[in-house]
Amino acid sequence: MPKGDHVKSIFFHLMPYRDLPSDFEQRYESVWVTPPNAELCDPVKVAQYYQWNLDELELADRLGFDGLGVNEHHQNAYGFMASPNLMAAALARRTSNNSALLVLGNTLALYQPALRVAEEFAMLDCLSQGRLAAGFPVGTSMDVNRCYGITPTETRPRFYEAHDLIMKAWTEPGPFPYNGRFNKLRYVNPWPQPLQKPHPPVWLAGGGSVETYEMAVANDYTYSFLSFFGYQFAKKVMDGFWETADQLGSDGNPYQAGFAQQICVSETDAKAEEDYLEHVLYFFNKCLHIPPYYFETPGYRTRRSSEFAIKANRPADIAQALVMEKNWKSLVDNGLIIAGSPDTVADRLIEACKGLRVGNLIALLQIGSMPHGLTEQNLTLFANEVMPRIRGLWESEGWKHRWWPQGARQDDPVPHTS
């Protein structure tokens, strides 16, 4: 069998608020939707964070990460990148090492007309010379239903219709009319269409909804589980994906799947605890301080997916992860973080990627209150000492990564247009 492609390491930045008050979780109801902005969110600090965030992403590009990941959340202290496209646009001009730009993604249901997403992603694809991976998440109930006021039972219908409109806008010659339930357009004719043909690779992010599994397999998109609970809790969700993929006749290519993992690297295991414990606890105690009644607004999840989630014991798993006593040992033992020396981290990542059968590692390397200097250390150690060890994980099986942006791929670049 020919030598396959290598594992993709993607530095994914949530862009959190790094200075929440120490008693935040006692004083406030939620990190999402309602944390009072005038009281808690200082634009002077945010101006500094944005510099750090982009510096960190640009450093990852120089260090040789395969991709840079950004995403969309609203009114949320753990990540308030309301427009990931703005960040990706900034990165497109300052990432000379050609890393892929994974916008994971634009929350399709929020945009009427969803043509806006087709336009901005096409702009980003051209601006980055074909380095865009287009993420189409359903979005969380907090973002979609609470912050943007979308009727819960319309969440999925709007998502599917937006997907349909965007794919037509990208692949069919315009102008043409589009008569959807939510998007009614006489003229669909976006300038430009994307640089990548037939369109940028589409990456779906899911949390275990069976509809999203099926959509990924049916359309040949990637499926990524973007949770904060690590690879052990990811097991059921990714097993569910592969089970569905198998039933629908997928070839089991590990590059069709990804998962997110919080990672902390230091010279030694002991040093890692010393360096990172405070910031990891900040993340789990403050950044996940979300009341259950915000998590799933009634109607957000369909009957089918609810039944599936009940069967897979998903609510109980999440509840277990949330109530777990959070200390260094419990976080490491349960895989919520993978932390330690480069050897320790590489060993566990190999175990995790093998166990979940994934070829895309979405590495969360800036966590909670982690300061800029420590983030640079984490990125540098990961890139220099962990990445080389995990790259060849799937090579012997010979898989090709069919979902990597064409402009970011060294062996098949998109011709430059100038």
Next chain:
Amino acid sequence: MPQPDESSVELRDGLFKIRVLTAGDGDPLVFLHGGGGLFWDPFLDQLAASHRVIAPEHPGAGASQGLEHVEDLWDLVLYYAELLDVLGLPSTTLVGHSFGGMVAAEIAATNPERVQRLVLIAPVGLWRDDHPVPDISGVPPDKLPELLLADPTGPIAAMLPAPDATDPEALFTAAMTMASILQFIWPLPDKGLSKRLYRVRAPTLLVWGAQDALMAPAYGDDFAAAIAGSRLEIVEGAGHLPQLEQTERVVAAVSAFVDEASPPGTS
């Protein structure tokens, strides 16, 4: 409490399957329930002593199916016109509570000829910036009694429908009941009713709990001002569920109102 007759009514060749509770003899009265779902409660039971009470469940709530065929409020009003036809009630008395009150008001505004008398108990459907309506799905379950009741620790608190938190199926059914109602009032319960209320011709009784923390009594004044000839009855010692917290008082007021001789000029 005697149990009502329960039937399943089908519309449009089975697209809708609606659970309907019926009890009592006398002039018919259709009751439209609120966000908690359809339950045979002491209020309906006492009304059924002197009236034929017909209580259809909202599509998508509880055991009733067809929510996917009513995408918006316009669909819902048309659906009710068909349901009332199927029930053999070309014109009837409508009693609606909370969300059901909003629906009853929409029906009475759209098809004034279908509604002989209208009783709105703490209806939603209007919005005032000085009394923002709280997000009923955005409060912790243990805070619901104080949002809904004048006496959050009284006996009615124990009657509030609460699914077994350890039973995922029960939780899902409760969530779908709420979802079927949120579909028509999300994210704020103002879908333009204020523009249509002037069309209501039926004699109208408004019943409001003096301690209603969900729909402030100021909304009662707004409804009363918008519906010509309506009467607002404020019930002391009651929150958003006056028919449960002050059942006898509300039954008496509703019975007296619906049994009044029809005023001249109405059918």
